[in-house]
Amino acid sequence: MEIFLFQFLNFDIMRQAWPIIFGGAQMTLLLCLAVIPLGLAGGLVVATGSISHSRALRLVTKAYVDFFRAVPPLVLLIVIYSGLPFAGIRMTPFTAVCIAFLLNASSFYGEIFRAGIESVGKGQWEAARSTGLTWVQTYRHVVLPQASRNVLPDLVSNTVEVIKLTSIASVVSFTELLYAADMARSVTYNTSPIVLAAFLYLIVLWPIVRLVSRLEHRLGH
Amino acid sequence: MSALLDVRGLRKSFGTTEILRGIDFSVAARELVFIIGPSGSGKSTMLRCCNRLEEPTAGQVVVDGVDLMAPGTDINAMRRQIGMVFQAFNLYPHMTALGNVTLALRKVLGKSREEAEAIGLAALDRVGLKEKAPSYPSELSGGQQQRVAIARALALEPKIMLFDEPTSALDPELVGAVLGVMRDLKAAGMTMVVVSHEMRFARDAADRIVFMADGEILEQGTPAEIFGDPQHPRTRDFVGELSR
Amino acid sequence: MTGLERFQDAFLKPELIARYWPDILSGIAVTLEIAVAVVITGLALGLALAVIRSYRSRLANAPIIVFVDMFRALPPLVAILIVYFGLPNLGINISGFAVLWLVLSLVLAAFAEEIFWSGIVSVRKGQWEAARSTGLTHWQTMTSVILPQAIRICVPPLTNRTIAVTKNTALGTVIGVGEIMNQGTSAMSLSGNATPLMMAAVAYVVIFVPVVALGSWIERRFAWKRA
Numbered sequence: 198m199e200i201f202l203f204q205f206l207n208f209d210i211m212r213q214a215w216p217i218i219f220g221g222a223q224m225t226l227l228l229c230l231a232v233i234p235l236g237l238a239g240g241l242v243v244a245t246g247s248i249s250h251s252r253a254l255r256l257v258t259k260a261y262v263d264f265f266r267a268v269p270p271l272v273l274l275i276v277i278y279s280g281l282p283f284a285g286i287r288m289t290p291f292t293a294v295c296i297a298f299l300l301n302a303s304s305f306y307g308e309i310f311r312a313g314i315e316s317v318g319k320g321q322w323e324a325a326r327s328t329g330l331t332w333v334q335t336y337r338h339v340v341l342p343q344a345s346r347n348v349l350p351d352l353v354s355n356t357v358e359v360i361k362l363t364s365i366a367s368v369v370s371f372t373e374l375l376y377a378a379d380m381a382r383s384v385t386y387n388t389s390p391i392v393l394a395a396f397l398y399l400i401v402l403w404p405i406v407r408l409v410s411r412l413e414h415r416l417g418h
Numbered sequence: 419m420s421a422l423l424d425v426r427g428l429r430k431s432f433g434t435t436e437i438l439r440g441i442d443f444s445v446a447a448r449e450l451v452f453i454i455g456p457s458g459s460g461k462s463t464m465l466r467c468c469n470r471l472e473e474p475t476a477g478q479v480v481v482d483g484v485d486l487m488a489p490g491t492d493i494n495a496m497r498r499q500i501g502m503v504f505q506a507f508n509l510y511p512h513m514t515a516l517g518n519v520t521l522a523l524r525k526v527l528g529k530s531r532e533e534a535e536a537i538g539l540a541a542l543d544r545v546g547l548k549e550k551a552p553s554y555p556s557e558l559s560g561g562q563q564q565r566v567a568i569a570r571a572l573a574l575e576p577k578i579m580l581f582d583e584p585t586s587a588l589d590p591e592l593v594g595a596v597l598g599v600m601r602d603l604k605a606a607g608m609t610m611v612v613v614s615h616e617m618r619f620a621r622d623a624a625d626r627i628v629f630m631a632d633g634e635i636l637e638q639g640t641p642a643e644i645f646g647d648p649q650h651p652r653t654r655d656f657v658g659e660l661s662r
Numbered sequence: 663m664t665g666l667e668r669f670q671d672a673f674l675k676p677e678l679i680a681r682y683w684p685d686i687l688s689g690i691a692v693t694l695e696i697a698v699a700v701v702i703t704g705l706a707l708g709l710a711l712a713v714i715r716s717y718r719s720r721l722a723n724a725p726i727i728v729f730v731d732m733f734r735a736l737p738p739l740v741a742i743l744i745v746y747f748g749l750p751n752l753g754i755n756i757s758g759f760a761v762l763w764l765v766l767s768l769v770l771a772a773f774a775e776e777i778f779w780s781g782i783v784s785v786r787k788g789q790w791e792a793a794r795s796t797g798l799t800h801w802q803t804m805t806s807v808i809l810p811q812a813i814r815i816c817v818p819p820l821t822n823r824t825i826a827v828t829k830n831t832a833l834g835t836v837i838g839v840g841e842i843m844n845q846g847t848s849a850m851s852l853s854g855n856a857t858p859l860m861m862a863a864v865a866y867v868v869i870f871v872p873v874v875a876l877g878s879w880i881e882r883r884f885a886w887k888r889a
């Protein structure tokens with residue numbers, strides 16, 4: 198038990214590692230502020246494409262969505278960060294992470310938005326268009342607000358997944374929370390810094406996960 | 419003659435509100451007892467306490483000499499002797515009519531599939547639905563579903579059957595067939611406790627009527643007594659309301 | 663050299679494909695092995711926890727809920743690193759393969775428990791009452807009446823979640839499990855060429871695109887049936 202506490206809940210080491218870890222947490226926050234809006238915006242574009250009247254556009258978005266939902270995000274990230282330089286395209290870890298997340302998250306958010314849009318009845322379109330609103334106005338002011346509300350639990354739960362996923366940025370040496378914690382682990386030979394990082398993730402994400410459960414159980418039935 | 423069902427001092431509270439406030443009542447073998455009373459008076463709750471679907475707060479429920487509350491009682495063994503029919507039928511949607519009827523035969527009584535199916539078909543036959551054995555509940559009318567539900571209880575050869583508003587969810591033209599089955603059961607000597615608003619049926623078929631209000635039994639007697647000459651003012655109001 | 667040739671030289675060099683395809687193939691085998699193991703243990707554990715939860719004993723439920731929430735909120739890579747670097751410090755030696763299997767199984771179990779549980783509570787109460795009133799025990803009611811109805815509802819979300827968790831097998835590369843990605847990146851640094859990495863990426867696409875397509879097909883099919 199003592200050795201367990203020493204290895205996993207060593208407060209001395211946690212205190213020493215705190216500045217590094219806090220810095221990492223800030224970077225994770227920054228990353229989230231970049232990739233979540235990117236993913237949501239990309240998702241809206243994808244969803245709009247997938248309900249388009251053009252068959253070709255629908256097929257293209259479907260292929261895009263299926264492809265990027267299938268590729269594990271870590272694979273995507275490594276291909277972008279380590280593979281593209283062979284084609285002479287070099288970028289910072291941050292840019293690589295942003296691109297990978299844009300591709301990955303937009304396909305997941307896109308599917309969610311699409312389901313939301315399809316859940317809004319045809320009558321809403323017809324009612325709005327009959328009052329003279331354009332397609333774009335109807336989409337933006339009538340359909341999208343209802344669509345987002347209908348799929349709110351899925352949007353929130355996918356956002357939790359995106360936040361969790363930012364931890365893979367550590368693999369391309371972006372100094373976010375997990376990277377910082379792992380660095381502290383390798384100099385202290387102690388697991389406590391990663392446990393501390395885990396606590397930070399849990400503090401933020403646990404309440405959201407609870408909230409999602411609530412929302413799902415309430416809206417589901 | 420000793421009672422087949424004997425309820426003594428039954429009390430039930432949900433949170434702080436007491437729904438049943440000391441019920442004493444018994445049913446003799448072969449008797450058909452009708453329970454009437456205003457909505458929310460605790461009729462369903464009382465019936466559900468009789469097979470411990472609802473856990474009584476206090477009191478005793480004795481079925482055929484066995485105390486349901488006693489620690490040593492095998493409640494599942496007792497429940498199969500107490501048939502229950504629900505307002506909403508509650509048929510298993512993923513099983514055929516025959517599957518619904520045979521499940522407990524196989525799982526509770528441990529019968530083989532062939533044996534269970536023979537008994538199940540006989541039970542379906544008693545409610546006039548033998549040819550519907552392979553149908554799923556979604557392919558049956560409400561009245562047929564309720565008759566399958568009766569067969570499901572009947573197949574276990576219960577000593578007593580509890581009916582909680584068995585016809586309330588049915589379209590009027592489907593009520594008759596269900597009541598017909600219940601009449602047949604009565605003729606065959608089944609002991610029954612029925613919560614229902616079918617007053618004509620109560621008048622014709624019941625041996626005794628029990629009037630409940632606010633978690634208490636206010637009055638009981640033969641149909642002639644309750645409908646012809648109610649004693650308690652609330653019974654009078656209730657019966658008067660109905661006959662208007 | 664034309665642009666196309668240069669591209670081919672960097673990403674699809676035939677002699678490198680020939681040299682490294684056995685490595686990638688062995689990576690595929692490892693990935694599939696872990697994926698299958700994780701799906702089996704994860705779903706089984708998730709189902710078991712949901713059934714235990716249905717007994718509504720406070721003593722058992724509190725730890726189940728904590729476990730489920732924790733593994734839904736924690737990034738899998740964090741859990742993987744804690745177990746992989748933590749256990750040896752406690753004197754427990756465990757392979758990267760086992761760590762990956764263990765952590766991903768727990769993650770899948772957590773999500774699966776939540777999904778099974780919502781399926782179970784979505785079955786109407788009357789089904790319990792009807793079954794219990796004929797003398798079926800809690801367990802018999804669960805297995806014969808409730809789960810057959812609940813699982814139909816669970817299939818689409820469960821499929822999607824299972825696919826998401828199996829995709830995480832790629833995280834094994836971080837702790838040296840010889841799965842596809844690991845084979846690809848090691849061969850890339852050995853050969854100084856991106857061809858093996860592309861082979862790995864293609865392998866993932868070939869494995870997972872059909873799986874994801876199957877997942878959305880199942881989702882649509884079941885959605886249509888419900889309506």
Ligand SMILES: Nc1ncnc2c1ncn2[C@@H]1O[C@H](COP(=O)(O)OP(=O)(O)OP(=O)(O)O)[C@@H](O)[C@H]1O
Nearest residue numbers: 432433437455456457458459460461462463464583
């Ligand atoms: N599970 C429960 N939790 C809390 N209150 C309950 C519960 N079940 C029943 N009640 C309350 O108990 C009272 C009696 O309910 P019950 O269903 O027994 O009435 P009833 O006589 O069968 O009425 P009805 O004719 O409408 O079916 C009602 O006020 C009801 O709100």
Ligand SMILES: [Mg+2]
Nearest residue numbers: 461462463583
């Ligand atoms: Mg009632």
